[in-house]
Amino acid sequence: MNHIFEHTFGTGHCIQYQRLPSGTCYHADTPEPVVELLEQLRHSRRKIRLYYGDPTTGQSWLDEHDVIGWIGRSTGTIKVPLLIEPGDIGGPALLDQCIVRIDSPRQVLYQHDEFRVGTVELVRGELNRLPWEIWIDGSVHARFKVKTEARQYQDFIQGKRFALI
Numbered sequence: 001m002n003h004i005f006e007h008t009f010g011t012g013h014c015i016q017y018q019r020l021p022s023g024t025c026y027h028a029d030t031p032e033p034v035v036e037l038l039e040q041l042r043h044s045r046r047k048i049r050l051y052y053g054d055p056t057t058g059q060s061w062l063d064e065h066d067v068i069g070w071i072g073r074s075t076g077t078i079k080v081p082l083l084i085e086p087g088d089i090g091g092p093a094l095l096d097q098c099i100v101r102i103d104s105p106r107q108v109l110y111q112h113d114e115f116r117v118g119t120v121e122l123v124r125g126e127l128n129r130l131p132w133e134i135w136i137d138g139s140v141h142a143r144f145k146v147k148t149e150a151r152q153y154q155d156f157i158q159g160k161r162f163a164l165i
Contacts, residue, residue, distance in 0.1 A: 004028055007078060017078065025078050027097035029055065034099050037110050038081055042071040046104060049162055050083060051115075053100035058114030060100060062136065064156075066092050068163055105162045117158050122150055 002018040016028035050067045053060040069085040084091040100112040118137040125133040130143035132150035144150040155161035
């Protein structure tokens with residue numbers, strides 16, 4: 001049985017957590033399937049990629065950084081899940097209530113029912129220095145010198161490619 005509690009930070013900001021029997025604390029709004037999967041992943045130290053987004057609509061925030069690693073856990077009285085990059089010993093706390101998809105290098109492990117990246121297009125732009133553009137839902141999102149780099153980014157942001165490198 002998960003224990004729900006509130007913690008008020010020095011800033012006056014209050015967050016409701018659920019503490020699992022393992023001692024790990026997740027945001028109270030984190031869906032149960034995400035909590036269960038993250039706990040499994042924390043024990044296995046399997047490499048994953050996280051997609052953060054709007055938990056109501058499933059719209060991805062299109063994050064590129066701090067999204068690949070393995071799940072660890074902080075120390076202290078509130079032990080929250082961390083995303084730890086290979087070779088590091090610590091990392092940022094997860095926004096676990098905002099996870100809309102979790103991938104392993106070869107498969108989707110979890111996906112919000114309404115998961116959406118947007119309409120992603122590769123376009124030849126006007127800039128000579130960065131002629132290749134990735135447009136998402138009608139707006140320029142990124143620019144590249146080389147078409148292959150733009151294609152790799154397009155595949156990465158759409159979840160067809162696990163990592164950029």
